[in-house]
Amino acid sequence: MQADSLPSLAQLQARVAELEARLAKRDDTVQAHIQLLGELLDNSLANVFAADRSMRLIAINRTARETFERYRGFVPQIGDYVPQFLINQPDIMGRLAPVWPRVLAGEAFIDTITLGPPDAPRHYEIRYHPLHDAQQQVQGGYLFAYDITERTAEQERLRQAEEALRQSQKMEAVGQLTGGIAHDFNNLLGSLLGALELAEQRLSQQRLADTARMLGLGRSNALRASALVQRLLAFSRQQTLMPQAVDVQRLVADMHDLIRSSTGRHIDFQDRTLAAQWSIRIDPQQLENALLNLCINARDAMPLGGTLRIGCVNADLEAADAKRLDLPPGHYLRIRVEDTGVGMSSEVLQRALEPFFTTKPLGQGTGLGLSMVYGFVRQSGGQLLIDSVIGQGTCIHLYLPRDRSAPATCHDEPATSATAPLQARGCRIMLVEDQPALRLVLVEVLTELGHQVQAFEGGHPALESLKEGPPPDLLITDVGLPGRVDGYQLAEAYQNLVEHAPVLLITGYDAADTMHFARPDRRTELLHKPFDLSTLGERIERLLGIAPHPR
Known part of the structure; x- marks a missing residue:
């Protein structure tokens, strides 16, 4: 290289000056960037802290300093040992000590804490992060603490x-x-x-x-009052259903007098149900209640009179129709309850199945009728649909699944008369009932049947009589008895005393509350108040089918 091709000293100096200017400008940019970040952190709503591995404070923003001064009366300084300046702040140290090892282990996480006195607590959302060096080694940790007291x-x-x-x-x-x-x-x-x-x-x-x-x-x-009580009991929980095979045509035929007395003379009731339709497996008493509710609703929709029809038809639902009804495909019986009343508007129709919704004046309807019918039908595996036109009437469609178990029908066998002799010989029956009127009726019925009756008002004297012996052939007891001995305890004592001892429990509460007492190895049945005497006779006859054997 020739000497005249080398840069001159002046050129070298100019080049060095240019590089120094660029470096100074870059330093200024970095410093400006660092200053901007610092200002952003200082003005952040978050309380920002950073500490090294030995828990020395290496950074704290203005928000955190102001927070400490406002609520703790001092301001931490860079270089302070965190456990030292928090020695008189056990609430903070108690929350920080368990989480700091997780930060030093490289974990990032979020925690929500409450600090301060009980009468003026402060709530914080804290975001913990490990602090890494250039080699990604953890050198400490930092946190952003957001005051969420107002949000909380x-x-x-x-x-x-x-x-x-x-x-x-x-x-x-x-x-x-x-x-x-x-x-x-x-x-x-x-x-x-x-x-x-x-x-x-x-x-x-x-x-x-x-x-x-x-x-x-x-x-x-x-009976209608009893059905109303059952609706109230069932409202707070799913009712206990006792399904059996039911012939709807025969069930509706048995309801003719009840429907006509409930709807009045101004309503023309027409039974359009057909014989030889599919039977359904359902709780017959609840179905009667449901149909009666729908009839009463129809009556109220026809204040000036009209026509009420109940009909049924077999329905074979294919996949598309079943999907539309939210039902599995299969065989269903469709029951229709139709009136020629005022009908429902689209707004009323959308809310018709809501509990407590009613268009009747306050105090003239509970708003439970349709919702309870809907709940019962869905619980029974079916569906309820409403078709209604203003000024023309309403039709309620009940889709209920076909019973395939047996061709049995509702009321196939006549009920056993309460006055028929139950056994060739009279039995000794212990009756425990705290209601005098009902106790008197039951004593009269059982005595007329030829039985010897020991009647008690409370559980304690009945229990004493059991201990003195001899034990009765059958115990009939109310579940809820006054005093310290209830019907459960009395039945337990009797069945511990006599092997295969028959017990008839009587209750005015939901059957679900007492079904847990009955066990397969015990002859225990439940009778729900109010009951008719023929049902009482059937239960007694069934329970006395096997004589007890004293131990």
């Missing part, structure tokens, strides 16, 4: 508002329920008292046929 308070206010709204809705529903039930019960009790008064008058006039008719009307209203 707002969430609590929202929760309280929602709870208040739910309570308000609950009280509104209870008020509506109470008014509706009172209205329904007053109607039933008014009819019942009127029928009994007329029966008393007809009896004094020796008009026995009219007396029997009035007593039958009173009985039907008592």
